[in-house]
Amino acid sequence: MTPFGLRVRELRHHQRITLKKMAGDLQISAAYLSALEHGHRGRPSFSLVEQMCSYFNIIWEEAEELQRLAALSHPKVTLDTSGLSPTATEYANLLAREVRTLSEPRLKEMLSYLKKSAALK
Structure with a gap:
């Protein structure tokens, strides 16, 4: 699971929204949403994170935090150390x-x- 996936799941559970309902409301597949929550898919697009912020009615710092978590939640990291020590x-x-x-x-x-x-x- 990724930090983003964990946070989305927490928000969803807190508001008692099923994965299937949220996926339908956002017009994405339940399988894709589940894969995002479990860290089996790469980081979501900026627009999808914005949709989720709107969906959960979160703004300001909480929305910025969700964007930050999305940026840090790519499960297959590539690290380029060329030019480093x-x-x-x-x-x-x-x-x-x-x-x-x-x-x-x-x-x-x-x-x-x-x-x-x-x-x-």
Whole structure:
């Protein structure tokens, strides 16, 4: 599951909307919506996220957060380290290989560190 998929599912459950109803209302297939929620499809288009914001009647910060989560929810990440240091390339390759073995607490710790680093820029 992706961060975007998890948030959409939370919004849907909070408003007691079935996956089938939401998919029909948005004129997308239930299979596609399910795949988005479970992280089996790439990130949704900007316009679909906007439709979802309207559908859930969310605005401002909450809508921006959903857009941010969509941008960070591509389940098949490609990382280009050309031009970076050998350390960066090694780190990226080890992370790709080992990410499935990391515990949730360790992943949260690493994510927190990266978020803090990104906020300093």
